[in-house]
Amino acid sequence: MDSAELLDLLGNANRRRILRLLARKPCYVTEISEYLGVSPKAVIDHLRKLESAGLIESRVDEQRRKYFYISRGFRLEVAVSPYDFGTKSAYPASSGLDLTSCRHLSIDVEPTETSDLSALAADLRRFERLRNELSLAQRWVQGRLTDVMEQLGEAVDDGDSRLTVEILLELADGSASAQALSRRVDAPPPLVEELLRLLASRGVVERQDDEWALADV
Numbered sequence: 001m002d003s004a005e006l007l008d009l010l011g012n013a014n015r016r017r018i019l020r021l022l023a024r025k026p027c028y029v030t031e032i033s034e035y036l037g038v039s040p041k042a043v044i045d046h047l048r049k050l051e052s053a054g055l056i057e058s059r060v061d062e063q064r065r066k067y068f069y070i071s072r073g074f075r076l077e078v079a080v081s082p083y084d085f086g087t088k089s090a091y092p093a094s095s096g097l098d099l100t101s102c103r104h105l106s107i108d109v110e111p112t113e114t115s116d117l118s119a120l121a122a123d124l125r126r127f128e129r130l131r132n133e134l135s136l137a138q139r140w141v142q143g144r145l146t147d148v149m150e151q152l153g154e155a156v157d158d159g160d161s162r163l164t165v166e167i168l169l170e171l172a173d174g175s176a177s178a179q180a181l182s183r184r185v186d187a188p189p190p191l192v193e194e195l196l197r198l199l200a201s202r203g204v205v206e207r208q209d210d211e212w213a214l215a216d217v
Contacts, residue, residue: 003087006076009053014038015046019070022056026069079142083149083165163187164195168214171205175213 010016014036021027021035029047033040047068050056057071077088152168153161166185170176178196182189196212199205206215 003076003089006053006089007078007087009049009055010076012046014042015050018043018046018050019055022068022070026059026067028065028067032068081142081146081149083146083153083162084169163191164199167192167195168199168204171212171214175208175211177211181212 010019017036018032021032027035029040029043032047033043036043047056047058051058051068054071055074056068058066058068060066075090077090079086079088149165149169152165156164163185167181170181170184176184178193179189181196182192185192196205196207200207200212200215203215205212
């Protein structure tokens, strides 16, 4: 599901409370209704939307009661800064993902291959600590990214500093045509082309066939 749709879906407080409850244990409609203090009909409507989005699933027990549970984990990120707004959703990567290819990641990420409870508990503590450290690192990167964008804005004296920074931010993800950039930054193509030519004259960007890219420095 698109991250913007997920954001809309989770904008409802009762749906967030349902997920919080299901993160503790699978529940049936009556349990959820009593927990929320709303009618079973309203609960069923929320569950239908969460199930349609693929966030939860259901199963029927021996007493024919339908239990709902979270189907899989995911992470939804919202980034807001003076120069950027975006949402991004990510699902857990395969356990076979080779993190050694990430050249800035120098951590021990190998899980213990055992069913021993004490070893698994140690893994749990280690990965929880790692998650907290990565969260702190992400905050640091976001702060430095905002600092760089502010410095770029101050260095641009053409009257369109914010738009120029947006264009550079898009090009940081890879080369793109002027038409594609104009759609992404929601600006007229002639204005985007004018700013690209200005940046090219300063050696900041360069043209590669029909696309623009950040210049090698």
